[in-house]
Amino acid sequence: MEEGHSYTEVESMPSAIETARRNVKIYTMNDWLNVFHVARSTRGNNKTNGNYTITELLYSDTIDLKYVAANVINNRTTENEGKRVNWLKVKIMRYEKHKPGLIIFKYNHSDLEFKSIRTA
Structure with missing residues (x-):
């Protein structure tokens, strides 16, 4: 893999999550799930897309x-x-x-x- 040539569409997700959590107090994992659910990039073609789909994993899924x-x-x-x-x-x-x-x-x-x- 060439350095700097591995960009994927999901790389905007951490930025959207960070923006969504700025004014939210997080105390439990459910608070994080709510932030993940409402986080969505509003740039480009994502303006009309809905919220992220969250799938909770079990310990046995790892x-x-x-x-x-x-x-x-x-x-x-x-x-x-x-x-x-x-x-x-x-x-x-x-x-x-x-x-x-x-x-x-x-x-x-x-x-x-x-x-x-x-x-x-």
């Missing part, structure tokens, strides 16, 4: 990423052709539902073929 990194993704350094992966130079990553356990990537947009890593 994933232990240390466990995943240690036990599910076994290979993070060598591509299928045996060459070392330079993660700082990867420009495109693709995951395909019908190819679980495979990370497909390119170092350049002009490369014709993708390289891949088998993770499991």
Whole structure:
């Protein structure tokens, strides 16, 4: 990923939440949920959109990423052709539902073929 080229539309959400909470006293998690619900950016095309949709998660919905990194993704350094992966130079990553356990990537947009890593 190139530095400075990872902007996504959801990056405006923290700013909208901060603006919505400015004059609100927050004492409980429910207070935060109310702020999240009413926060909405009024810039650009978002003027006509409704409030954010909030989905409350349970503790059982969380994933232990240390466990995943240690036990599910076994290979993070060598591509299928045996060459070392330079993660700082990867420009495109693709995951395909019908190819679980495979990370497909390119170092350049002009490369014709993708390289891949088998993770499991």
